[in-house]
Amino acid sequence: MRESLWDNFQNSLRMMVAGSVPFEVRTTVHTDLLDVADVAQMHADLEACGYRGSYHVQNYRHGPTLGDMVRQDAVLQVAALPVGQKVRVKFRNF
16 A cells, blocks of 8 residues: 555654654645644644654745745634644744
8 A cells, every 4th residue: 555645744753753853843834725723633743743842833925936826815823723732833924
């Protein structure tokens, strides 16, 4: 059976958590692609796999570098996100 992209990400994250090299986890949110439930699930997955760094959630900013990506109509409601005990969430560009 072929692994999904999410499985590949999870395997990579577990290897990085087990290692000794510091790293940062970021998610750029375009509200046409991700919503509060998606970001909350990613945060829960980070906590479950043992990640203990900061999780940076950043708002999509439209620009020429992303090709055909359209402007987003809404901004993620960050106040609706859970606050984790083990993984601190930091917000950028909101």
